[in-house]
Amino acid sequence: MADAKVTIYQVAARAGVSAATVSRVMNGARVSPESERRVRAAAAELAFTPNRTARRLRRQYSEVIALIIPDIENPFFTALARGVENRARAGGFSVVLCNTDDDPARESTYMDIAIAEHMAGVILAPADATSDVSRLIAHRRPVVAVDRSLNRADIDAVTVDNRAGGLSAAESLFAAGFSRVACITGPSSVETAQLRMEGWQQASRDRHGAGDDELLRYADYRVDGGRAAMAELLALREPPDAAVVANNLMAAGALDALHDAGLAPPGFGLAVFGDLPFAFFGRRGIRVVDLPARKLGEAAAGLLLDRIAGDDGPARTVVLRADRRSREKQ
Amino acid sequence: MADAKVTIYQVAARAGVSAATVSRVMNGARVSPESERRVRAAAAELAFTPNRTARRLRRQYSEVIALIIPDIENPFFTALARGVENRARAGGFSVVLCNTDDDPARESTYMDIAIAEHMAGVILAPADATSDVSRLIAHRRPVVAVDRSLNRADIDAVTVDNRAGGLSAAESLFAAGFSRVACITGPSSVETAQLRMEGWQQASRDRHGAGDDELLRYADYRVDGGRAAMAELLALREPPDAAVVANNLMAAGALDALHDAGLAPPGFGLAVFGDLPFAFFGRRGIRVVDLPARKLGEAAAGLLLDRIAGDDGPARTVVLRADRRSREKQ
DNA sequence: GAAGTCTAAGAAATCGATTTCGTCAAGAGT
DNA sequence: ACTCTTGACGAAATCGATTTCTTAGACTTC
Numbered sequence: 001m002a003d004a005k006v007t008i009y010q011v012a013a014r015a016g017v018s019a020a021t022v023s024r025v026m027n028g029a030r031v032s033p034e035s036e037r038r039v040r041a042a043a044a045e046l047a048f049t050p051n052r053t054a055r056r057l058r059r060q061y062s063e064v065i066a067l068i069i070p071d072i073e074n075p076f077f078t079a080l081a082r083g084v085e086n087r088a089r090a091g092g093f094s095v096v097l098c099n100t101d102d103d104p105a106r107e108s109t110y111m112d113i114a115i116a117e118h119m120a121g122v123i124l125a126p127a128d129a130t131s132d133v134s135r136l137i138a139h140r141r142p143v144v145a146v147d148r149s150l151n152r153a154d155i156d157a158v159t160v161d162n163r164a165g166g167l168s169a170a171e172s173l174f175a176a177g178f179s180r181v182a183c184i185t186g187p188s189s190v191e192t193a194q195l196r197m198e199g200w201q202q203a204s205r206d207r208h209g210a211g212d213d214e215l216l217r218y219a220d221y222r223v224d225g226g227r228a229a230m231a232e233l234l235a236l237r238e239p240p241d242a243a244v245v246a247n248n249l250m251a252a253g254a255l256d257a258l259h260d261a262g263l264a265p266p267g268f269g270l271a272v273f274g275d276l277p278f279a280f281f282g283r284r285g286i287r288v289v290d291l292p293a294r295k296l297g298e299a300a301a302g303l304l305l306d307r308i309a310g311d312d313g314p315a316r317t318v319v320l321r322a323d324r325r326s327r328e329k330q
Numbered sequence: 331m332a333d334a335k336v337t338i339y340q341v342a343a344r345a346g347v348s349a350a351t352v353s354r355v356m357n358g359a360r361v362s363p364e365s366e367r368r369v370r371a372a373a374a375e376l377a378f379t380p381n382r383t384a385r386r387l388r389r390q391y392s393e394v395i396a397l398i399i400p401d402i403e404n405p406f407f408t409a410l411a412r413g414v415e416n417r418a419r420a421g422g423f424s425v426v427l428c429n430t431d432d433d434p435a436r437e438s439t440y441m442d443i444a445i446a447e448h449m450a451g452v453i454l455a456p457a458d459a460t461s462d463v464s465r466l467i468a469h470r471r472p473v474v475a476v477d478r479s480l481n482r483a484d485i486d487a488v489t490v491d492n493r494a495g496g497l498s499a500a501e502s503l504f505a506a507g508f509s510r511v512a513c514i515t516g517p518s519s520v521e522t523a524q525l526r527m528e529g530w531q532q533a534s535r536d537r538h539g540a541g542d543d544e545l546l547r548y549a550d551y552r553v554d555g556g557r558a559a560m561a562e563l564l565a566l567r568e569p570p571d572a573a574v575v576a577n578n579l580m581a582a583g584a585l586d587a588l589h590d591a592g593l594a595p596p597g598f599g600l601a602v603f604g605d606l607p608f609a610f611f612g613r614r615g616i617r618v619v620d621l622p623a624r625k626l627g628e629a630a631a632g633l634l635l636d637r638i639a640g641d642d643g644p645a646r647t648v649v650l651r652a653d654r655r656s657r658e659k660q
Numbered sequence: 661g662a663a664g665t666c667t668a669a670g671a672a673a674t675c676g677a678t679t680t681c682g683t684c685a686a687g688a689g690t
Numbered sequence: 691a692c693t694c695t696t697g698a699c700g701a702a703a704t705c706g707a708t709t710t711c712t713t714a715g716a717c718t719t720c
Contacts, residue, residue, distance in 0.1 A: 017700085018699065018700045020700060020701085020702095021700080030697070030698075031698075035698080056705095057705045058705050059705085060705070
């Protein structure tokens with residue numbers, strides 16, 4: 001019975017009613033009990049699944065949201081994705097995950113697709129500060145920026161307090177007795193990288209009166225960049241005895257470089273932004289600035305669903321705390 | 331100019347032609363140079379983006395494929411996803427990532443969505459052996475199973491040689507001088523878990539004449555399960571001196587448990603299926619059975635794209651090698 | 661120069677569900 | 691008894707692009 005293609009008209013014919021009535025049954029509009037029964041029976045017998053494409057064309061709307069992230073292999077973003085998905089599912093939405101590899105062109109393409117596909121909204125972890133969401137705005141598609149904010153006051157954003165996180169990470173290292181605390185951060189064009197560095201800088205100034213730019217390295221938020229940066233720092237005439245590393249991937253590389261030099265936490269102080277899910281022994285003694293990735297995702301999805309539901313109040317910015325904690329066990 | 335909604339008719343009006351002609355221009359059919367020029371100009375001025383929903387309804391087809399995986403936070407599956415995405419993008423397709431958390435109900439829902447959304451095909455990493463793809467088949471949607479095969483001969487599959495991997499992992503531990511080699515594998519209902527265990531079992535039999543079930547633990551492919559299983563093994567009257575662990579997450583847990591007992595590789599032999607992207611020091615001395623996740627994804631996407639293009643030859647099964655290697659550096 | 665190709669391009673049908681607009685009948689109110 | 695609601699439900703319009711059909715002209719070919 002379950003043929004490859006069952007339309008609403010076939011169901012209607014079988015139930016002896018019109019297509020309109022079938023539609024009403026499927027969408028919970030008022031229908032007599034008898035009609036409803038017949039329609040449901042017919043739909044079940046034919047294994048009818050409404051064609052979402054047709055519905056979407058008519059409704060100008062779909063229950064799908066796009067989540068655009070720069071790196072699908074980074075656990076931070078997958079955890080974030082999971083948060084988005086949980087919240088979205090609870091609201092009856094599906095999530096399409098789009099991976100840009102930090103490429104603005106791909107990001108732009110995905111936004112166009114979101115428009116052309118009638119997606120209900122977009123959650124964007126911007127590749128960089130130049131991300132252009134104007135086409136989304138022009139098409140009235142709700143957008144929420146997550147992790148990194150866009151430089152515009154008119155759209156919702158969910159971020160963590162990166163500056164405070166950087167400050168507290170560096171301070172905790174100083175407090176633990178380290179004196180030369182370096183900083184390995186991400187690309188200077190990336191907001192989170194800049195803010196985390198500024199937190200470190202602030203702590204250094206508080207401590208030494210002036211920031212020590214010799215101990216600052218901009219890398220690329222990737223493993224190899226972290227390894228290279230740490231290697232460079234260790235090669236200084238006066239190397240650091242601790243470091244704040246601005247993301248998990250670079251920390252992996254940095255740990256590698258440390259190990260090559262015969263060093264490791266807790267002898268060498270290390271504070272890292274974000275969890276290191278697969279770091280075992282190495283993890284012990286590392287200070288982790290907890291990035292609440294899943295919560296970021298949930299919050300972003302929450303804001304987006306509000307907008308989709310019609311909320312058009314002024315843009316909100318949610319800033320979650322980045323808690324430092326000294327991690328013992330999972 | 332770029333208004334919220336630009337249809338093909340508005341472009342047609344502005345260019346002084348019919349909608350059909352605009353469609354022809356957008357799809358590369360024959361049109362006079364003059365018309366083409368005018369249409370392109372009008373389309374550009376209005377920032378026209380064809381409505382994909384309408385196109386899809388008419389064409390009964392979309393350039394989107396679904397990738398259904400059990401755990402989005404597992405690096406194995408994200409690497410696989412990246413492989414799928416690369417290959418799909420190259421072929422002009424987008425990928426929708428669906429996370430099931432190993433829940434057959436969610437898996438089933440996603441398959442229905444794939445049908446209702448007119449997706450071109452589905453790549454499925456089955457939650458378990460009972461996954462039912464019959465509705466996809468009934469709707470003529472190409473399906474490729476990846477990582478785990480479905481128990482049916484009529485659909486394409488891409489897997490790794492899990493049995494050989496398990497065998498070689500265990501053998502390499504025996505060869506290195508370990509004598510009591512345990513095995514921590516996944517749920518017995520999961521094919522990969524079963525096969526990897528069988529490889530270990532084979533090696534144990536070859537060595538000892540009989541497999542030692544005392545040293546076998548079925549866990550859940552998760553960190554906590556691996557930790558608990560290893561803790562149990564270490565508590566035996568005669569604990570193992572080495573272990574084959576059937577996936578990366580459980581290995582993370584197992585390493586934790588080892589550490590708690592004051593043990594670690596290479597003193598305690600450890601062979602693991604799949605990469606441990608964030609494992610630093612711990613990783614050294616671990617034997618990794620390399621699961622070519624990205625290649626799996628690429629191969630699966632390749633098969634699927636062939637089917638979408640109309641290939642209806644008999645089902646193919648691609649088995650990739652799971653190479654054991656002793657990992658030094660990234 | 662008549663009959664037979666092509667070509668470009670417009671009019672209209674189509675994809676399948678939703679939704680507006682009417683119609684009809686049953687029950688309410690005076 | 692007569693109008694007024696009210697509710698169920700069918701006919702038809704609609705969403706926007708694609709894809710037949712058709713037609714009108716231009717160009718061959720004998």
